Amino acid sequence: MSEAVLLVGGKGTRLQPLTINTPKPMVPAAGVPFLAHQLARARAAGVEHVVLATSYLAEVFEPYFGDGSAHGLRLTYVHEEEPLGTGGAIRHAATALRAAPGDPVLVFNGDILTGVDIGALLLRHERTQADVTLHLTRVADPRAFGLVPTDEEGRVLAFTEKPRRPEEIVTDQVNAGCYVFRREVIDAIPGGRPVSVERETFPGLLAGGALLHGVVDGSYWLDLGRPASFVQASADLVRGIVRSPAVPGEPGEFLVLPGARVEPGARLSGGTVVGAGAHVAAGAAVDGSVVLDGARIGPGARVTASMVGTGARVGSRTVLDGAVIGDHSDVGADNELRDGARVWCGTSIPDAAIRFSAV
Ligand code: GTP
Numbered sequence: 001m002s003e004a005v006l007l008v009g010g011k012g013t014r015l016q017p018l019t020i021n022t023p024k025p026m027v028p029a030a031g032v033p034f035l036a037h038q039l040a041r042a043r044a045a046g047v048e049h050v051v052l053a054t055s056y057l058a059e060v061f062e063p064y065f066g067d068g069s070a071h072g073l074r075l076t077y078v079h080e081e082e083p084l085g086t087g088g089a090i091r092h093a094a095t096a097l098r099a100a101p102g103d104p105v106l107v108f109n110g111d112i113l114t115g116v117d118i119g120a121l122l123l124r125h126e127r128t129q130a131d132v133t134l135h136l137t138r139v140a141d142p143r144a145f146g147l148v149p150t151d152e153e154g155r156v157l158a159f160t161e162k163p164r165r166p167e168e169i170v171t172d173q174v175n176a177g178c179y180v181f182r183r184e185v186i187d188a189i190p191g192g193r194p195v196s197v198e199r200e201t202f203p204g205l206l207a208g209g210a211l212l213h214g215v216v217d218g219s220y221w222l223d224l225g226r227p228a229s230f231v232q233a234s235a236d237l238v239r240g241i242v243r244s245p246a247v248p249g250e251p252g253e254f255l256v257l258p259g260a261r262v263e264p265g266a267r268l269s270g271g272t273v274v275g276a277g278a279h280v281a282a283g284a285a286v287d288g289s290v291v292l293d294g295a296r297i298g299p300g301a302r303v304t305a306s307m308v309g310t311g312a313r314v315g316s317r318t319v320l321d322g323a324v325i326g327d328h329s330d331v332g333a334d335n336e337l338r339d340g341a342r343v344w345c346g347t348s349i350p351d352a353a354i355r356f357s358a359v
Helices: 034-044 058-065 085-096 118-128 183-187 197-207 227-239
Strands: 002-007 047-054 074-079 104-109 112-114 132-138 173-182 212-216 221-223 254-256 267-269 272-274 285-287 302-304 319-321 336-338
Touching: 002 034, 002 085, 034 047, 034 058, 034 104, 034 112, 034 227, 047 058, 047 085, 058 074, 074 085, 085 104, 085 183, 085 197, 104 118, 104 183, 112 173, 112 227, 118 132, 118 173, 118 212, 132 197, 173 183, 197 212, 221 227, 227 272, 254 267, 267 272, 272 285
Parallel strands: 002 047, 002 104, 047 074, 132 212, 254 272, 267 285, 285 302, 302 319, 319 336
Antiparallel strands: 104 173, 112 221, 132 173
16 A cells, blocks of 8 residues: 655745635645645555645645545545644654555655656665655756755765755756655654754765665656746646646636636636636636636736635736735726735725736
8 A cells, every 4th residue: 555645734935825824735726726636646646545744724624635535545634733844744744654664655745746657756766775765856947946966876965955055056956845755764753843854854864874766757847835836837737738637627728617707708818727606707818827716807807827816806907917816805907916916815906006016
């Protein structure tokens, strides 16, 4: 039996204000909480039991996912009163695992969308008898990530978390947030205090002579930590650029959930999703965006690469481009918000009050 720990307890500060009322893994992407895609992919790879390591807004997961049977999985919830960091969370969650010493345990960050072949990762782990096997991906600008150089056989040589100096950038291979641990390696993580797996556990293992293997995989990979990448991931799921069995519809240029109303003459494109009970008025154009449940897009509004929160309103002719509108906020007519502008939950913006600004 394959088991996995999914780390879903982070505060998701970079994704605020969408993560004020909703933990990041529960923010909908392509019509369902992002976590549903990860669970569906894990299930498809043969995982049968998933331990959800929760902390921030922990109470919202179980009412939605229950015991997991509706998703073909067994789910266990493990809650940290105080966030224990990525390593501490893995250690804490291990109390709910059945894996015996020597058995592999998959660990996923809860904010990564990837097409990586999980089965191939498990196979490599078994063949190399590694203590930890890490999925690595290549990125154009590795500065915001954890760098993981390897030798020609894939053995990990070092960990450099978010390098600052140019001489530290020795590779474009970065930690992709998906690991296979030997069970006993998890049990050796110190308990009862915060531990970062990236900054403490992995470098410590390496220094102690453990065998860590990296598998560089070129399949789809996106870190959803920031609004722009979250919106991108949702659009890619809707369009089928990355496949998830949890998308509630066939791949296409847009996805309209049951109960949404899109008036004739409105244009949807670029993998836009329109949530249940949302309304898109005639003459509005919504491209590559996420419109959450109950949101309203006014006549002639132009919404591009943006997120519109639950129950929010976007006024007539307002332009959003790369903006995030918090839940239940009200953006009046003839505004223009671009380039990472964020409107806090419940905020009202009068008509024609903002041009080009980051709020
Ligand atoms: P930011 O605040 O925007 O950095 O996001 P984040 O809080 O999600 O942190 P980060 O992206 O570094 O976390 C990577 C993964 O680990 C995410 O899936 C988080 O949910 C998870 N995570 C981070 N810290 C904790 C923690 O203390 N406990 C648990 N259970 N999960 C965590």
